[in-house]
Amino acid sequence: VTAAVIAVGSELLRAGRSDTNAVWLTARLAALGVETVWRAAVEDDAARIARLVATALADARVVVMTGGLGPTDDDRTRAGLAEALGEPLERDAATEAAIAERFRRHGRVASPMQFRQADRPRGSSFIDNPIGSAPGILVERHGRVLAALPGVPAEMKAMFDASVAARIAASGLGGAALARRVLRVAGRPESFVEEAVGDLYATPGTDTTILSSAGLVDLVLSARGSTPQEAGERVARLEAAMRERLGRDVYGTGDDTLASVAGRLLAERGATVAVGESCTGGLLGGAFTDVPGSSRWFRGGIVAYADDVKTALAGVSPDVLRAHGAVSEEVARALAGGARRAFRAEIGLGVTGIAGPEGGTPEKPVGTVHLALDDGGPGRALRLDWPGDRDLIRRRAVAVALDLLRRHLIAP
């Protein structure tokens, strides 16, 4: 079952404003087994609201709106709904009386404007507002449910949970149980992952989305079933099939990060890590220490940005630096070994590269990064040479360094 969510209010389209109400509704609908196919924020304009509502009713079985139900001229949801449905607005006498009574109780007289909140499109009904004054509007037609709720978050949330959720369930629109799983993949480009598992996207009753960012790929799996158990088993089977194809490229699930997974592996082995960074400037240490409790397995690091710092403090010999240049496998290995020894860790990681925009040469263009791992034995090293801007090159180098450590810990 599908839903569209429409947030109404010109203020939502001001610079810097986000759509927190609509994000909340999306999550709540998902919990009911209803999948949001689109979400929009629209200004206070009846014609535009009407066009989006019409599009929503064509696209989805459930439509939830929020905002635009107050009594002022700016509140256009009622008019937009009436236009989209092709029904006139009618004033409800009981609601009108309730508004008058509420004002009387507070020693005031309701202005004519206040009574607009008693208007609703013919054939619709009101949704009780247990907190504020604006009632919601419920439309049910042709097997579809449309609920318009106020924009005040507390009112919207209370009314959705108290009335709309039950209405969706009672209409038989509440779906099917839904189970979700995120598989996190490192060390492979998106296109490689897609070719490896793409045919599994068509697994009946499931849905897969692939996302990539700075060298990491996420596979977001969801599965439906008539019961939570059936949905759970289906997503577990899909996950198992994908894991069989991807093997060790899968580094985790859910909220796992490369750093948290590497940290868990270190803790299990009673080992610690230290870093020697040049082009990443501290971001690798920053990623490790993003993990709560990382002090148990992260010793520290040295940021050796200037060349004389590399030789004076980070364990790189002047001869190696001269012979191979600062961006070289030899210097990455020296940074890794230097960090391991200085911080008395079991494992050292070293990173040196050219993040740009300046400093590239024909042999070592911007994007060239050397990474190394030193564990006192032969260790590991690798070279990246993907282009990108400074930020991307640095974030990718951090991800690859973390993955180098993870793979080493799994299969030394």
Next chain:
Amino acid sequence: VTAAVIAVGSELLRAGRSDTNAVWLTARLAALGVETVWRAAVEDDAARIARLVATALADARVVVMTGGLGPTDDDRTRAGLAEALGEPLERDAATEAAIAERFRRHGRVASPMQFRQADRPRGSSFIDNPIGSAPGILVERHGRVLAALPGVPAEMKAMFDASVAARIAASGLGGAALARRVLRVAGRPESFVEEAVGDLYATPGTDTTILSSAGLVDLVLSARGSTPQEAGERVARLEAAMRERLGRDVYGTGDDTLASVAGRLLAERGATVAVGESCTGGLLGGAFTDVPGSSRWFRGGIVAYADDVKTALAGVSPDVLRAHGAVSEEVARALAGGARRAFRAEIGLGVTGIAGPEGGTPEKPVGTVHLALDDGGPGRALRLDWPGDRDLIRRRAVAVALDLLRRHLIAP
């Protein structure tokens, strides 16, 4: 002139995800004098994308899309656009050749899937992507402009600024002249800044938005005028009035960051900086080295995460550590002095704190952070004790450390 913004990607509709790309585009369009009338996020479904695009073309003169332009089966923007426009997709030979060449340069062979990025609806043109692989698509018809950009934020932003903004202006769709200025403020909470300058928001012909994040506040000023000069003078007057109220709390404008401003001040003075970090774990060094050319004034740093590292490598004496504890002004000062001396810099910065979620005590709750600056003289120190989650506490500590350096360089 009106715009609609459509972000494409099923991941945008997952629980907890917001529409940051679309929010950015809304702000940028406003700066061009174009008002966004609605903004939507839609799943990877060609038919739904097509219906929203059709609604957008009915509602607005400018349509900007982001996402769904990658090479995989999930990327449906091209198909949705073709359906909405009623035009077939055609493959562009030059773009096809460029894709093949890019893969060849990196020693790889492009898979057939990759060439999908050379497809565009008949009658449209490509928008150059200076950073990544996916070109954008530009459609101009019946006095309307539609631009489809990639979902990767850096690519989307670069392409909007480099190509789409100019196209909107050239089409005569840009409204009255608009001038824009972002004032960046450090060291003050949002409420303080709002009280200092709030009355200026009402300056005729101008619009001000206040945004805050991790201890920093941005004031986004815009002004309209019948000519660019008039708009420019108006925004300059508003900026001057705000600067008079805020003084040295304004650290920069536009793309300035605290690190880039501090770096500029260091370079002007021929001085260098080094860092000794504990709770920030390398993020302070990461912030400095985010600035291109930072090797001229950033020497390096030590991440002294474990206590014995603080004493063995980072210049903290065991007596000081024992007497005051790792999270103390004395240890922050020792880290700053240790970094200054070890890296032979003019200035050292030290940070130590409790980022949580564990490790807090009644005297030193989570969020306690001590920062220090050492220049060989009396130096500076300060203590933060604002609550927050681990990420916020660390990012705020980085911002305050950078601001401590900036203020010291302005008024030693």
